[in-house]
Amino acid sequence: MPPARAAFFFCPGVATTARPRGSGVARKSSRRSGNVVTIHDVARHAGVSPMTVSRVVNGEPNVREVTRALVAAAIKALR
Numbered sequence: 001m002p003p004a005r006a007a008f009f010f011c012p013g014v015a016t017t018a019r020p021r022g023s024g025v026a027r028k029s030s031r032r033s034g035n036v037v038t039i040h041d042v043a044r045h046a047g048v049s050p051m052t053v054s055r056v057v058n059g060e061p062n063v064r065e066v067t068r069a070l071v072a073a074a075i076k077a078l079r
Contacts, residue, residue, distance in 0.1 A: 037075075037078045039053050039054060039057075041078055042071065042074045042075055042078060043074075045074040045077065045078055046067075046070045046071050046073070046074035047070070048067060048070065048071060052067060052071065053071050056071040056072070057071075
């Protein structure tokens with residue numbers, strides 16, 4: 001059996017001795033500007049999944065009319 005190793009977990013806001021403060025992994029820059037509404041924003045606003053929003057936007061027939069109306073209202077509200 002191999003010897004046990006100490007595990008280090010990075011917790012934001014908690015100073016550790018493993019690495020200097022502020023040397024965390026850099027965040028990826030977003031390709032979108034700040035005012036673009038995403039499929040996830042619409043889904044959160046409508047209370048449905050992003051896949052449902054995709055189905056509505058692409059005109060797939062297997063979405064209820066009530067849900068279709070919720071998504072349409074969310075898109076209109078977020079524009």
